[in-house]
Amino acid sequence: TACSSKFVLSQVHPMWQEPLAIPGGDRQSPIDIVERKSVFDSKLKPLVTNYDPKTCQQIWNNGYSFLVEYDDTTDKSTLKGGPLQDQFRLCQFHFHWGECNSWGSEHTVDRRLFPAELHLVHWNADKYNLFEEAVVEDNGLAVIGVFLKIGKRHEGLQKLVDALPVIRHKDSVVEFTKFDPACLLPPNIDDYWTYHGSLTTPPLTEAVTWIVMKQHIEVSHDQLAVFRSLLFTAAEEEVQKSMVNNFRGTQPLRGRTVRSSFT
Numbered sequence: 001t002a003c004s005s006k007f008v009l010s011q012v013h014p015m016w017q018e019p020l021a022i023p024g025g026d027r028q029s030p031i032d033i034v035e036r037k038s039v040f041d042s043k044l045k046p047l048v049t050n051y052d053p054k055t056c057q058q059i060w061n062n063g064y065s066f067l068v069e070y071d072d073t074t075d076k077s078t079l080k081g082g083p084l085q086d087q088f089r090l091c092q093f094h095f096h097w098g099e100c101n102s103w104g105s106e107h108t109v110d111r112r113l114f115p116a117e118l119h120l121v122h123w124n125a126d127k128y129n130l131f132e133e134a135v136v137e138d139n140g141l142a143v144i145g146v147f148l149k150i151g152k153r154h155e156g157l158q159k160l161v162d163a164l165p166v167i168r169h170k171d172s173v174v175e176f177t178k179f180d181p182a183c184l185l186p187p188n189i190d191d192y193w194t195y196h197g198s199l200t201t202p203p204l205t206e207a208v209t210w211i212v213m214k215q216h217i218e219v220s221h222d223q224l225a226v227f228r229s230l231l232f233t234a235a236e237e238e239v240q241k242s243m244v245n246n247f248r249g250t251q252p253l254r255g256r257t258v259r260s261s262f263t
């Protein structure tokens with residue numbers, strides 16, 4: 001199959017139709033992070049996350065990925081520091097993955113692909129009142145990206161994996177509480193790359209300060225296989241399509257500099 005050989009990724013059909021015109025279009029995401037071209041910035045501070053598991057509300061299948069949503073009506077689960085000037089609120093996290101372990105991540109590092117990528121999505125609560133307002137502002141959003149590799153079972157992830165069969169179809173939702181997203185971060189969150197880019201799924205707006213962790217996390221083969229049991233399609237649709245390859249291809253760097261918090 002495509003997965004066994006060193007398959008040319010271009011044969012994989014991205015899951016959504018790329019729009020013809022993109023707003024601005026010179027700071028799109030994801031990108032290939034070329035390690036030796038990233039510029040160390042000693043002024044980058046450590047990232048400060050302060051997540052309250054009590055703000056975890058639900059998990060649902062939106063037809064692109066599955067997402068865990070948090071109550072972002074107060075400053076309970078926040079992100080600050082790193083490259084950020086303001087305090088951001090966590091609104092949701094989700095993943096992107098492939099049909100097999102050869103690909104699936106959105107960002108690449110020196111063209112290296114990972115089997116999956118976690119995105120923790122935050123919006124600038126010092127400047128805006130709602131995610132929907134922040135999503136069109138160039139300093140509106142901050143997304144933490146974490147690469148996943150196949151290895152030992154991730155105990156913290158299992159609670160989430162166990163909920164997936166209940167939300168197999170698009171638009172299904174189930175209550176999901178007391179989940180601490182910090183358990184999905186790698187041990188060392190001080191080493192990251194950061195650059196200005198966009199959302200990688202619609203509305204693709206160029207509002208994101210990306211913070212991509214250098215350290216990956218490990219999940220088991222079986223845990224990632226459950227991600228692939230999800231469906232893009234709603235229950236009533238005749239033809240069911242498995243939710244795989246829900247990643248966007250890398251976009252032109254267009255002269256941007258990727259900074260690193262480490263040498």
Ligand SMILES: NS(=O)(=O)N=C1NCCCN1
Nearest residue numbers: 119121198199200201202
């Ligand atoms: N993959 S991504 O860049 O996080 N894209 C998103 N689009 C809609 C809102 C949340 N995130």
Ligand SMILES: [Zn+2]
Nearest residue numbers: 094096119200
């Ligand atoms: Zn994403």
